[in-house]
Structure formats: C-alpha cells, structure tokens
Amino acid sequence: MSEKGDRRRVWALTLVLLAGCAQAEEVLDDTFKGDVDGQYSYNKSEYVSRRLTLAADVAYLMPQRELDGELRFDREYIKEADSPQSINRDRYDANVKFKQFFDGSPYYAYVSPRVRHNRFGYYQSAQALRAGVGRKFGGDGSWTASAEMGSGYRVAHAEDGDNVSEVLYTTSVKANWDITDQLSIKFNGVQEQSRRETFRTMGLALRNKLTNHIALKYEVLYRRSFPFDSKEKDGELSAEFGVGYSF
Structure with a gap:
C-alpha cells in the first residue's frame, strides 16, 4: 500500500464527513455537533522539534441513526542541532461510523x-472495515457514553515490507460529561486486536469554554502497539494543550 494511496483514502473519508456536515446543516442544525481542535508545539534542546496536531470529532444525529466521524493528524519535524539531517513524520488516524439503532x-x-498511517509504527499503514454492536447510555442529562464491540477485516503494510491481510476484533468506550456550561470532560478509548498486532489509543480531554464556540483544550493521550510475533512494545504518553472550536 503506497503512502499516496493512504492519503487518498484519508481525503475520501474527510469528504464523506464534510458531505454529511453540509447535509446536516441544511436539514436541521441542532442535530449536528462536534469539535475541531488545533495544537502547535516547539521544542529546542539537543534537537529542534516542531509539531502540528489537528483533530476533529463530529456527529450527525438522526432519528434512529447516527453518523460519527473522527480524524487526528500529526505532523512532526525533528532536526538535530548543527546537523543538516532532519526527520519528517506524518501520522494520522481517521474513521467514519454509521450507527443504526434498534426500535x-x-x-x-x-x-x-478506519484508515491509519505511521511511518515509524509496526504497521506503517492500515485500512480496516469494522462492524459490530453497541449500547448508548445517558443522553437526557449532562452526560453520554457508549460501549461497542465488533469484528472486521484489515489490510496493512508492515515495517518489514510485508503486506498483511487479517481478521481483527475491536472494542471501544466513549464518554462525555458536561460538568458545567463552560467545563466538560471527554474520554475515548479504542482497541483493535489481530493475530499480529494490538493497537490501543486512549484519550482524556478537559475542555474549558471561553465563548460559546471557542475553548481551551487540555488532553492526555496514550498510544500503544504490541506486535504478537515479537516482544517489542511501543508506547507513547503525551500531554497536550490547544485551542478548539465547538458547534
């Protein structure tokens, strides 16, 4: 799988998401909600690091149906001091989810x-189609939550050059709590597991509204991958601060 092909898939998912957004605004504005966040960081020590992060989490609520979209994109530039060599790393994770509620x-x-890419990951690129069942909690008050489990099929390009096709199993938990009109907490955890790899992401975000739409966002993000055919584990814990737009 080429990187160019992966980018096309991400743009396709993004266009599907934007199309749903446009349709939602035309039909009924109050059924469309979401957050778009941005963050920039700069670090200079023995090396120079610049990092830009963009994230979106939107939902279009319809009678007995729901269309969700999530996108996270990281671009990082790393350069050692007094050295012409540098490393550029693009990493993204995008998915669109259609839910059909039972009567x-x-x-x-x-x-x-779901599409994800990480040049330095165990799977440099992976595309999956997942299906399953879930349950939604809350919704009438200040909090909502959902829990899901399912299965699917994934094709991936590993760091050793192998192309992999495999069955996967997935679980996820998502929750949002509006503590006050200005302060809210969101948790999002997803795990995909196959014969060769487990990929886990967990994020805990605190959002503090400055206006009706603009907010400051504080997030702790944990990513971990564990390839079954080796004992190497790759884990990353980061704390981020940025600005978000809610609608």
Whole structure:
C-alpha cells in the first residue's frame, strides 16, 4: 500500500464527513455537533522539534441513526542541532461510523471504515472495515457514553515490507460529561486486536469554554502497539494543550 494511496483514502473519508456536515446543516442544525481542535508545539534542546496536531470529532444525529466521524493528524519535524539531517513524520488516524439503532432501544449496530498511517509504527499503514454492536447510555442529562464491540477485516503494510491481510476484533468506550456550561470532560478509548498486532489509543480531554464556540483544550493521550510475533512494545504518553472550536 503506497503512502499516496493512504492519503487518498484519508481525503475520501474527510469528504464523506464534510458531505454529511453540509447535509446536516441544511436539514436541521441542532442535530449536528462536534469539535475541531488545533495544537502547535516547539521544542529546542539537543534537537529542534516542531509539531502540528489537528483533530476533529463530529456527529450527525438522526432519528434512529447516527453518523460519527473522527480524524487526528500529526505532523512532526525533528532536526538535530548543527546537523543538516532532519526527520519528517506524518501520522494520522481517521474513521467514519454509521450507527443504526434498534426500535425504541439504546442498542445499535454499526459499520465503520478506519484508515491509519505511521511511518515509524509496526504497521506503517492500515485500512480496516469494522462492524459490530453497541449500547448508548445517558443522553437526557449532562452526560453520554457508549460501549461497542465488533469484528472486521484489515489490510496493512508492515515495517518489514510485508503486506498483511487479517481478521481483527475491536472494542471501544466513549464518554462525555458536561460538568458545567463552560467545563466538560471527554474520554475515548479504542482497541483493535489481530493475530499480529494490538493497537490501543486512549484519550482524556478537559475542555474549558471561553465563548460559546471557542475553548481551551487540555488532553492526555496514550498510544500503544504490541506486535504478537515479537516482544517489542511501543508506547507513547503525551500531554497536550490547544485551542478548539465547538458547534
């Protein structure tokens, strides 16, 4: 799988998401909600590091249906001091999820494509189609939560050059709590597991509104991958601060 092809898939998912957004605004504005966040960091020590992060989490709520979209993109530039050599790293994770609720029930079935890329990961690129069931909690008050489990199929390009096709299993938990009109907490955890790799992401974000739409965002993000055919583990814990737009 080429990097150019992966980027095309990300743009395709983004266009699908934007199309849903446009349709939602035309039909009924109050059923469309989401957050778009941006963060920039600069570090200079023995090396210079610049990092730009963009993230979006949106949902279009319809009667007995829901369309969700998530996108996270990181671009990092690393250069050693007094050295002409540098490393550029692009990393992204995007998915679109369609949920169909059962009549009069908080339970639902979903189908979701997911694309991710990490030049230095165990899987440099991976595309998956997942399906499963979930349950939604809350919704009438200041908090909402959902739990899901399912299965799917993934094709990937590993760091050793192998192309892999495999069955995967996935679980996820997502929760949002509006503590006050200005302060909210969001948790998002996803795990995909296959015969060769486990990929886990967990994020805990605190959002403090400055206006009706602009907010400061504080987030702790944990990523971990564990290839089954080796004992090497790759884990990353980061704390980020940025500005977000809510609608």
